[in-house]
Amino acid sequence: MAKTKTVELLGISVRGVVQGVGFRPFVYQLAAKHGLKGWVCNTSGDVKIEVEGEGQALERFLAELESQAPPLARIESIATTRLPPVGYADFHIRESIAEADKYQLVSPDIATCQPCQKEVFDPQNRRYRYPFTNCTNCGPRFTIIEDIPYDRPLTTMRRFRMCPHCQREYDDPLDRRFHAQPNACPRCGPRLELTDNRGNPIPAEDVLTTASQLLQGGKIVAVKGLGGFLLACDATSQEAVRLLRQRKRRPFKPLAIMVASLEEARKHCQVSAEEERLLLSPESPIVLLPWKAGSPVTPEVAPNLRYLGVMLPYTPLHHLLLRETGLPLVMTSGNLSEEPIAKDNDEALRRLGNLADYFLMHDRDIYARYDDSVTMVELGRTRVLRRARGYAPYPIHLPFPVRQILACGAELKNTFCLTREGHAFLSQHIGDLENLETLEHFETTIELYKKLFRIQPEAVAYDMHPEYLSTKYTKELQAQPNNLAFVPVQHHHAHIVSCMVENGVSEPVIGVSLDGVGYGTDGLIWGGEFLVADYGRFQRWGHLENMPLPGGAAAIKRPYRMALSYLLELGLFDPGLAFLKEISAEEIRIVRGQVEKKFNSPLTSSLGRLFDGVSALIGLRGEIDYEAQAAIELEMLSAPGVAEEYPFSIAEEEGKYVIKLGELFVAIISDMKRGTPNPIIAARFHNTVTRMVLRMCQLISEKTGLKVVALSGGVFQNRLLFRLTHVALEGAGFQVLSHNLVPTNDGGISLGQAVIANAILDNKKRN
Ligand SMILES: [Zn+2]
Ligand SMILES: [Zn+2]
Structure with missing residues (x-):
């Protein structure tokens, strides 16, 4: 049968x-x-x-x-x-079903796929040279979504009615464009427009050709991309890049470039296998690559740096512009110094009118601001330094489910984090929360994430720093009638926990948190911290010696103030030191007064400031244009192959290990007097900091038995120091945790805050 x-x-x-x-x-x-x-x-x-x-x-x-x-x-x-x-x-x-309170993940925007690229460059294809070509495997996603489920009427594509040809593709389950919500073609989709800097259309037979000619002629063109406007100019033209810097009021801050292809990238930079993979990945981030001598890209693009931020085209518009100009192009965020990236056409004309000569725009609206992501490859692994396009809003996976929490992050490089179940929705890079424009971007993006992921937080975590705008935002929430729990979280604890979470580790670790500014539980400014931490608690086992920060923020902008502070405080002031010649007698008198009278000079244990002070002391960088510039230039200067280090000591004060800096400064000054070249001094200094970290970890390990070290904080963007400490700690038998998808800088803070707040609320419930 x-x-x-x-x-x-x-x-x-x-x-x-x-x-x-x-x-x-x-x-x-x-x-x-x-x-x-x-x-x-x-x-x-x-x-x-x-x-x-x-x-x-x-x-x-x-x-x-x-x-x-x-x-x-x-x-x-x-x-x-x-x-x-x-x-x-x-x-x-079947038709999509919308259900209240349910949520799902949203795809980040994805770089143009190979088949779409082919179509754009195929004269026989109906999408030949069409800058908005996309399919289900590529194109805008997060930046056009206003709500879920992800369907065309809930995106900024709703105003474009598909032509019969596009509709057929959209309806055909066997087509690459089946239900591709941004599907479009030259007949029915978004269009390009070229205008001058006041919004007057430029007559052009072909907008792309004209725009390319303007770029070739050294003009600055604001180009509307996926998540906002980028300012573009010829990266090989010293004049064009200088003009852009003048207008942006950014004399030194490194700019990223876009090149047409991987082969082109290799002309300018060394590219390892992992870096190649990253450049070509669907995320298509900026990758910081070792810059080759003799690259035609003008040094003005990244003054005094050895690395160049490079990305490949990630929209058809970029592919076309790069191919038609035949030039590497500077592509930097369309904003004035500290403001968020401009996204709407009229907003761009208003805010960027004085920066760009021309505007290459289109009529597809951007719903979410979304900067380019920045990455580097160190010790063979990708390290995301600015997490935005291509990565957010994909969540970080938590090792366990947590309650719904909003964590507000820190100040510089702000991100926030919203949690639900096993997902931590770490926001895209918001920016430096120092002005109202960025605060508004912060607030609207929080609302967007709450809507997309159907999150109603029951608790709010925030940094202990009373002056942060994110803290003030929290205080305003606190003043309103609601049932929210508010949990202050220490900055460096948050750094370490964010690193632990990313690595799926929850048992206590030795946390090495090195950065510029973080508010301490004693009201001082921390930043060279050695903790023992788990999710719910931390203990400060040691730190860098406290030093005055003369004038507070003024000492951060002018590192020579820090150099003076170290010298005065350590009794090493010597009027013959060369770097003093650049500073007015009046300024020296003021700083001396601040340090000696402890006036407007909060104490800090920051390692970032130590880097600043040394950089200024050896005459490298006394005033900065962008965050950490003095420290970065000190790293760039370091000579390879130097083994020596400077002396230092560790004292026990009030039950803590404190790294004393007197011997270090004596040794650096004597090296300077002996005429030791700065690159040697810089290298010896890096070796010394590495030894400090190793010794501190060994001391803490001897007392606690802990063998796992988590490295976090903005100072670990210093590739040389990161490499040296990682290798030294592993060589001494430690297991080392470091960041990968979560930024090591303050962009990673909010993740740690959320997890700590959850643990603290768990503990409260239990007790
Ligand atoms: Zn595609
Ligand atoms: Zn069409």
Whole structure:
């Protein structure tokens, strides 16, 4: 007797990034391949599938659902339930269902895929030279989404009605553009427009050709991209780059460049295998690459630096501009010094009118501001320094579920973090929260994330620094009637926990948190910290010797003030030192007064300030244009192959290990007097800081038995120091945790804050 095949029905729920990435057509095709009937549907929380058919076919379907998912899908879970068969006649794609309170992940914007690039450069294709070409595997996502589920009416594409050709692609489950929400073509989609800096259209037979000619002629063009406007100019023209710097009022801050291809990148920089992978990845970030001598990119692009920030084109518009200009282009955020990136056309004309000569715009609105991400590869691993395009709003996975918390981050390089279940939605880079424009960007982006991920926080975590705008935002919430719990979190504790979380570690570690400014529990400014920490608690085991910060913020902007502070405080002031010649007698008198009378000179244990002080002392950098410039130039100057280090001592004061700096400064000054070249001094100084970290960790380990060290804080953006300490600690038998997808700088703080607040609230509940 022939065996009758029993028909079974399976209900499936798939979670992760499974919408807007071609997942439903993939399911459709997979069902067809295995002869299964039923349906697939997007909801606010997942992709739901019902498949009906014979058992073995269902099993193969399930296996391939996971193993053959489209490239941009990220499956987090697949749940199945057995249902009574209903006898479906075919397999079809059902209308999306919106459900209150359900949430799902949203895909970041993704760089133009290969097939779309091919179409854009194919004269026979209907999308030839069309700058808004995209498909389910590439293009804008997060920046155009106003709400979920991700469907065209809930995006900024709703105003473009698809032509019949595009509609056919959109409706055809076998097409690469099936339900590609930003699908468009030259007939029906967004259009380019070229204007002068007052918004008057420039007559042009072909906008792209004219814009390219303007760039070739040394003009500055504001180009509307995915998440905002970028300012573009010829990166090989000293004149054009200088003009851009003048207008942006940024004499030194490094600018990123965009080059047409990987081959072009290799002309300017060394590119390792991991860096190559990163440049070509769908995230397409800026990668800080070792800059080759003889590169035609003008040194003005990144003065005094050895690394160049390079990215490849990530939209068809970029591909076309780069190909037609035939030049590497500076592509830097369209903003004035500290403000957020401009995103709307009229806003850009208003805010960037004095920066750019021309505007290359279009009529597809940007809903979310979204900067380019910045990365580097150190010790073979990607390190994200600015996490935005391509990465956010994909969440960081928590080792356990947490309550819904809003963590407000710190001040510089602010990000916030919203948590729900096992997801930490670390926001894209918001910027330096120092002005109202950035504060507004912070507030609207919080509201967007709350809406997209259906989060209603029950607690708010914030930095202890009373002057941060993020703290003031928290205080305002606190003054309103609500049931929110408010949890202050220490800055360096947050750094260390963010590193622990990223590495999935929850047992106590030795935390080495090195940065510029962080408010301490004693009201002093911390920044050279050695902690023992877990999620709920930390103990400060040691720190760098406290020094006056004469004039507070003034000492950060003018590192020579820090150099003076160290010399005066350590009794090493010598009027013959060369760097003093650059400073007025009046200024020296003021600083001396501040240090001696302890007036307007908060004490700080910051390692960032120590780098600043040494940089100024040796005459390298006395005043800065951008954050950490003095320290960065000290790193860049360091000679390779130097083994010596300077002396220092560690004292026990009030139960803490304190690194004393007197011997270090005596030795540096005597090196200077002996005429030791600065690159040697810089290298010896790096070796010394490495030794400090190692000795402190060994002392703490001897007392606690801990063998795991977490490295965090902005100072670890210093690649040389990061490499040296990592290697030294591992060589001494420590297990070293470091950052990968979460920034080591203050951009990573909010993640730590959220997890700490959750632990503190857990402890409260228990007690
Ligand atoms: Zn594509
Ligand atoms: Zn069309």
